[in-house]
Amino acid sequence: DHRHHDISLPLLEEKTGLTVHCNEDxxxxxxxxxxxxxxxxxxxxxxxxxxxxxxxxxxxxFRFASYHESEWSQSVEMERIVADLRPISPEHHIKDVRKLSFGGQPQLKRGKVGRNAPCLCGSGKKSKRCCAP
Structure with a gap:
């Protein structure tokens, strides 16, 4: 669709995070x-x-990356700048980095899935026609 898309994934316990942008700007x-x-x-x-x-x-x-490192401190100016920023959805908060999956089969252990149930990868296909062996 040639529009800008982004996602931010905070790793709150590690006090870090990742923002990914996809665009043709x-x-x-x-x-x-x-x-x-x-x-x-x-x-x-x-x-x-x-x-x-x-x-x-x-x-x-991949086009480019940026890295930002500094100790966090309260700022009146930053409070004003982020006032209109939408909060990150709790489903994007990463609790355990070891459970992240970057492509391939999902790394999380799950219970048995029926052959006609929707695939756990989120494709919308039936499990038997997607990731099931």
Whole structure:
């Protein structure tokens, strides 16, 4: 759809997080947008570090990254800047980094799934036609 998409994943216990942007903006615009978003999320999550990555959805490739590291401190200016920022959905809060899955089969252990039940990978297909052996 050639529109900008993003997701932020805070790792609250580790005081860090990740923001991923997918867009076809020019590099200067996309970089400024990513840096601003990372700084806002780093502040709202009271993190000490934050990583940002930008990908091209049409070329299916990595474009650039940013890294932000500094001790968190209260700021009246940042409070004003983040006032209109939507909160991160609790489902995106990562509790255990070891349970993350980056492609392939999901790494979480689950109970038995019926062959006609929807696949656990979220594809919408029946389990027997998707990830089931």
């Amino acid at each position: 020019d590099n200067d615009t996309a970089y400024k947008r990513l840096v601003t978003h990372c700084e806002k999320r780093k502040y709202t999550c009271k993190a000490e570090s934050w990583v940002g990555c930008c990908f091209s959805p049409t070329k299916d490739k």
